[in-house]
Amino acid sequence: MLRLALILTVLLTLVATELSAAKPNIIVIMADDLGFGDVSCYGATALSTPHIDRLATEGLRFTSGYCSASTCTPTRYSFLTGTYAFRGERTGIAPPNAPAIIKPGTETVASILKRAGYTTAVIGKWHLGLGNANGPDWNGQLKPGPLEIGFDTCFLLPTTNDRVPQVYVKDHRVLNLDPADPLWVGSKKPNADHPTGLTHRESLKMDWSHGHNSTIHNGISRIGYYTGGHASRFRDEDLADKWVEKSVEFIEQNQDHPFFLFFASHDIHVPRMPHERFQGKTRLGFRGDSIIQLDWCVGELMKTLDRLQLSENTLVVFCSDNGPVLDDGYKDGAIEKIGTHRAAGPYSGGKYSVYEGGTRTPFITRWKGHIKPGVSDQMVSTIDLPASLAALADQKISSESCRDSFNILEALLGKADSPGRTELVQQNNGNNGTYALRAGDWKLHRYDKKTARNVVVEQQLENTIVPQFQLFHLEDDPAEQTDVAAEYPEVTERLKQRLNQIITSKGSRPELQTVDQ
Incomplete structure (x- = not known):
């Protein structure tokens, strides 16, 4: 009986190991406005990104890796839904009070993986709208949102940080909101005395160059207006630390079963205000400093996987939502300090354009022990992640879902002679x-x-x-x-x-x- 018990234990262990290998944890790290030439493994010499470089050294670095749009909201829409954003409604850059752009019940990469037994989370920038057709109820339940399209939990910057409000959203609520100090968000100035980047420009710690001159928070003026919610407001300098903190918590809590984490960094989007410990660390100004802050975030996630012995059972995908932009509304020295640095590498264009620099970005996959390190010239895109990860999780998708997402899993894993997109x-x-x-x-x-x-x-x-x-x-x-x-x-x-x-x-x-x- 003892021998039989030992045999059964060994068999169960082997089966569990095989199932675990078949369903790796998945982390998608999406940078914001990061160009093809902005990291050292893609040729940057004005700064060093050792953690992103390590991903590339231990994984597969794609030279034709793309997002599907050269702005953030449509790329994020397409990444989650596997459908080109031009097929959807209200898929342009979302305003502060935008209602949920992805309708509840829509099949997404999160719902597909949740159906396969994964615990799913999005942590970081959302910018896909919240709430019903009337827009977000900032003082009530912010639904529908990520939890209605397949995520088990979320910890969000609800819009993008050059747009109001500067608050965190945890699942369906603004975090730490004081009912006695309700949050109001609008597109018109609430009163004549409301401080803005126009009326109180001399008080700004980062001046605006165009557009971003409405409500002031933390010495920076933004797009849109808001009042109240003071206890829930965050400091720009602390964003990256908060994303890492919450991501590490999620990984630790779910280390014993498959998880999917969408780590949606705000770096290097404007306003570029990295933590003080990164400020001045590059010669490229706050834009360069934000890149090395992003690299630190990648390193912290990798360190967590190593500490928990999850590196060999976790597929990591590193990408960007679109290409680079230097002056995107603030005077942060990006143009003056660019020097010989080529943010888009050898390509023309960047954010807002359909030139290669707008959509061809860093794209790296790493799954230690499964992906052979190297370089691939296969064409791959963030829009293909839903169909490809569905295949990895052995899930089928209907003809109504993920309508432009190709199953290029083998190309992402570096299988010999496996084609990407044509x-x-x-x-x-x-x-x-x-x-x-x-x-x-x-x-x-x-x-x-x-x-x-x-x-x-x-x-x-x-x-x-x-x-x-x-x-x-x-x-x-x-x-x-x-x-x-x-x-x-x-x-x-x-x-x-x-x-x-x-x-x-x-x-x-x-x-x-x-x-x-």
């Missing part, structure tokens, strides 16, 4: 008719508006008139400097038709190509 639609923001289609080495730009378009001059965006369609050959012209549409009319026409087909179709996921086409 084509990808890129957009700038919401549903405004600015698109690009990368197909192999060809890249087609499409600008539907008959107004000025964004082009790139000295790493910043300027407005000029360009043709509605432009064609570039990325292998010969990675910086997209030479429009060859007139030289290759057949390629241009083929990609125009294909882009239109994708935009007007139900979805581009391969399984849907025979449905309603």
